[in-house]
Amino acid sequence: MHREQARGSRRAILSLLVGLLAFMAPSAVYAQDPRIRLALLPIDQPGSYFDLTMRPGETRGFEVEISNPGDEPIAARTYAADVYTIVNGGFGGRLRGEPQTGMTRWLDYATEVVSLHAGERAGRTFAVAVPSDAEPGEYITSIILENDKPIPGNGSVTVDQIVRQAVAVVVTVPGKRAPALKVGEATHDVVAGRSVVSVAVQNGGNIRLKPLVEVILLDRAGATISQARIQMDTFYARTDTFVEVALDGLLLAGDYTLRVTTPGTEGLRSEMKEIALAVAAPPEIAVEPGTVPALTEVVQTLGLGHLSIPLQHVVLYGMLAMGVVAAGVLLVLRRRGRSPR
Secondary structure: OHHHHHHHHHHHHHHHOOOOOOOOOOOOOOOOOOOOOOEEEEOOOOOOOEEEEOOOOOEEEEEEEEEOOOOOOEEEEEEEEEEEEOOOOOEEEOOOOOOOOHHHHHEEOOOEEEEEOOOOEEEEEEEEEOOOOOOOEEEEEEEEEEEOOOEOOOOOOOOOEOOEEEEEEEEEEOOOOOOOOEEEEEEEEEEOOEEEEEEEEEEOOOOOEOOEEEEEEEOOOOOEEEEEEEEOOOEOOOEEEEEEEEOOOOOOOEEEEEEEEEOOOOOOOOEEEEEEEEEOOOOOOOEOOOOOOEOOOOOOEEEEOOEEEEHHHHHHHHHHHHHHHHHHHHHHHHHHHHOOO
C-alpha cells in the first residue's frame, strides 16, 4: 500500500512541479506566466547552486537573493525542502508543509512569506551546520521560492498555478566514496492504453550517480517481447525512485520476467537480476497519461510446440481458414442441389 501511495503521489507531484529546476540547470529562471516572475540566486558562488565541502562539526554562513523582476507586486513564500530523485532520475524538491529530514535539518532557514514590489531584490542569509557525526559522502537539500497564493488558470480547463524556483545546496563531507545501486521489484500499470513497466531502484551509496539501466521483457517461454536502455539522469545518494518504460501496446494478462542489467560504470559492478512480473487483465478505463521512454514494439506470441506464431498472424490465419471452410460448404450445397434425387 505504501508503494502504491508513493507512486500515485509521485505522479501528482510531477504534474504540479511546473517550472521546477533540474539540479544542474540555472536556478534563476523566470516563470512562463507573466504574472509570476520570481528569481532565486545563490550569492558568492561560482555556479548556479551551492557546491560546498565541509567537515563534521563545521558551521558556515551563506546568502541567497530573492527578487521580483515582474511589473506587479507579489507575495512569495521561501523555505527549505528535502530533495528526492524523480522517476528515471532528476531533481525533485518536496512541497511546502512536507516534513524536513536529513540534510534539510542542517540548514537554519526559516519559512517566510515575503512581499516583493515590482523590481525589488532582497538578500536572505542562512547557515549550514554539519553534525559532528556526519559520515563521508554527498548530501543535498534545497531552498525554494514560489508564489504564496495560486494564480488561477485560463481557458475551459483551469489549473491554479504555483511556480517554483529552486537552488540546490550540496555538501560533500570528505572521505571514502562508496557508490551503490540496488534493483528492487517490478510492477505493471496501464497508462493511456499502453503498458508501463516500473522497476524500483535505490541509491544506497554516498554519491550521486547517472546509471545506465538495460531492461529486457521476456514471456513465460523465455522469448524476448521488448527491450530498452534507459540512461538515468542524476540519481541522488540515499534516495530511491523508479525506472519506468512504456511499451507500444498493451500486454496480455499473464506472468513475465524482467531481466534488468546495470553495467559496471561509475565505480559500480555490473549486475543482472531477473524479476517476476505479473500482469493482470487491463482495466476498462486507463489511468491518466504519462511521459516515459518507449520500448520497442510489442510482439507477443502463442507457443505451439517449437512453433511460435505472432498473435496478429493467428487472427489472420484464422479468418482465412474460416473463409475456406465457408467456401467449401457452399460448394457442397450447390453440388447437392444439382444432383438427381
